[in-house]
Amino acid sequence: MDDMFRFADEFGPFKIIHVYEPSADLKAVLVVDNIARGPAIGGVRMVTDVSTEECFRLARSMTLKNAAADLPHGGGKVVIYGDPRMPQEKKSQMLRALASALRYEEEYIFAPDMGTDEICMACIKDEIGRVVGLPCEVGGIPLDEVGATGWGIAQATEIVLQYCDFELKDARVVIQGFGAVGRHAARFLTQRGAILVGAADSRGTVHDPDGLDVDTLIRLKKEGKSVLDYPGGKKFDSNAVIAIPYDIWIPAARPDVINENNVHLLNTKLIIEGANIPITGKAEKTLYEAGILYVPDFIANAGGVICAAAEYQGATQCTAFGSIEEKVRKTQLRYWKLQKRKESSQGKLHSSLP
Known part of the structure; x- marks a missing residue:
């Protein structure tokens, strides 16, 4: 019994539900971490290997993120055990079964995450309607398609560079994970003068110190190909992305990719x-x-949930992007002013939490 509650604290989780529906081959976990600020918003993630505890940690990250952005929502997360590359018909069946099972869990609002998209959210809307990140055709804001999280990353990067000894123009950027978050972060940052010198996905890493063409990489990924199919640059395995020399490193893939065994390999000035x-x-x-320096997830990648909350209130994409810019910049400035007061005796500014 004690082991069941090993990761609980005074803030949550409020509720954990395990869902099993054999007719749809569905196994899933919902963690509603905290609803003090309102109903929880958090993504539906589809992966093959994740624990209930990791789902809780992801939900807790959403609690912090929503509170930091001053949103009227708590934090939650759903994990579906499955290969996100499965046929859309089977994925839709699983999502409909999930929505049906959680129909009366009104403390949780569904949203897209790794392995799910606006098409998946439309399936949930058909079943219960309590969802954000919908296609434009049904009045939603497709978070991954428009790059809401990437837009927020760009805002956070511009603010934190006020505390660095280099500028965004000509800054060398490496991104681990070139999916919905990574590709849009690359697009917005290079539009502001940064140079993408490295990108990685699950199959490998491509590196060119003179710069990679972001549009080409995005096209390859949309075609279902890998960054390894990029015509040029040097190719390495996926883990090599950590050790490439760069100014800004952006992990945009799975949890815990940097740990005590590989953190010493990082060759960067700033992590977003x-x-x-x-x-x-x-x-x-x-x-x-x-x-x-590093900007924590609950600030850096809050753009997606800020956009989701705006959509839930009926806002347009333009209004939502304005809200992302305002909230991320405000939160970032507040955070770094706090950290400025905690400079070490050596005069270094650290970004980790107390």
Whole structure:
């Protein structure tokens, strides 16, 4: 019994539900972490390997993210156990079964996440209607298609660079994970003068110190190909993306990709957490001690949920993007002013949490 509650604290989780529907081959977990500010918003993630505890950690990240952005929502997360590359028909069947099973869990609002998209959210809308990140055709804002999270990452990066000794123009950027978050972050940052010198996906890494063409990489990914199919640059395995020399490193893939075993390989001045919980607690401590700045996930990648909350209130995409810019910049400035007061005796500014 004690082991069941090993990750609970005074803030949550409010509720954990395991869903099993054999007729749809569905196994899933819902964690509603905290609803003090309102109904929880959090994405539906489809992966093959994740624990209930990791789902809780992702939900907690959403609680912090929504509170930091001053949204009237708590944090939650759903994980579906499955290969996101499965046929759309089977995926839709699983999502409909999930929505039906959670029909009366009104403390949770569905949203897209890794492995799901606006088409998946439309399936949930058909069943229960309590969902954001919908296609434009049904009055929604397709979060992944428009790049809401990537837009927020660009805003957070511009603000934190006020505390760095280099500018965004000509800054060398490397992105781990070139999916819905990574590709839009690359697009918005290069539009502002940064140079993408490295990109990685599950199949490998491509690196060119003179710069990669973002449009070409985006086209390849939309065609279902890998960054390894990029015509040029040097190719490495997926893990090599950590050790490439760069100014800004953006993890936009899975949780815990940086840990105590590989944190020493990072060769960067600044980390912007595009993914949720991409760095373990021990690795965060190492970064703190090394004086490497990083913007935590609950600030850096809040653009998606800010847009989702705006959609839930009936806002347009233009209004939602304005809200992302305002809230991310405001939260970032508040956070860094706090950190400025906690400079070490050596004069270094650390970005990790107390």
